[in-house]
Each structure stands twice: as C-alpha cells, then as structure tokens.
Amino acid sequence: MSTQTVASRNAGHQTAAETGARTDEAVHLITDARGRIDDLDGRIIGLVQERMAVSAVIQRERIASGGPRVSLAREMEILTHFSDQLGKPGTALAMTLLELCRGRI
Numbered sequence: 001m002s003t004q005t006v007a008s009r010n011a012g013h014q015t016a017a018e019t020g021a022r023t024d025e026a027v028h029l030i031t032d033a034r035g036r037i038d039d040l041d042g043r044i045i046g047l048v049q050e051r052m053a054v055s056a057v058i059q060r061e062r063i064a065s066g067g068p069r070v071s072l073a074r075e076m077e078i079l080t081h082f083s084d085q086l087g088k089p090g091t092a093l094a095m096t097l098l099e100l101c102r103g104r105i
Contacts, residue, residue, distance in 0.1 A: 048100065055101035070102055 014031040021027045059069055075098055082094035 048097065051097065052101050059102070 014027055014034075019027050019030040019034075021030050062071070063069055078098065079091055079094045082090035082097075084090075086093065
C-alpha cells in the first residue's frame, strides 16, 4: 500500500491528540499537510534512488576507464551547491547523498 493511500485513509481518523491541534479546522489542515509531506517524502526517496543508480553508472565508467572511484572536485561542487541553496543544513544533506551514492559498485 502506498504512503499516499495510507495517508488518505488515515486523513479522516486523525485526532487533536495525534496532531497536536486544538481545533477541528487545524486537525484537518494538519492531516492534509501531513499527507502532502508523506507524498513528497516518497518522491524524494524515489529521486535519491534514481540518483544512486546514475552515480553507479558514472563510477563504473570512471573505474573502467582507469580513473578513481570518486571525484573529489565534483563532490566539492555538489557540497557548495547544496550549501549555497540550503545553508549549513544543505551541506549535511549533500554529505548524506554523497555517502549514499558512493562506493556501491
């Protein structure tokens, strides 16, 4: 069952205690927003998995051609890009992505 299906099914069953909200309107808004977050998380996970696959192709080609498994200059570009766009937490996110994507072959 997809995350979106679970979120949609549970949308009408959330309570104030589960959401931390104090009004029915807030419960509804929070429940809907959580469903959207669940959907976004699923899409993000799919994109990370796609990035991992593309990275594996690059690594295989680089190694097959006699190059190193990792390009530190490229990793620095990625770290800078994430940091410029998202600040310090962006650097941590980029480090996590790089860790997930390197050394899988």
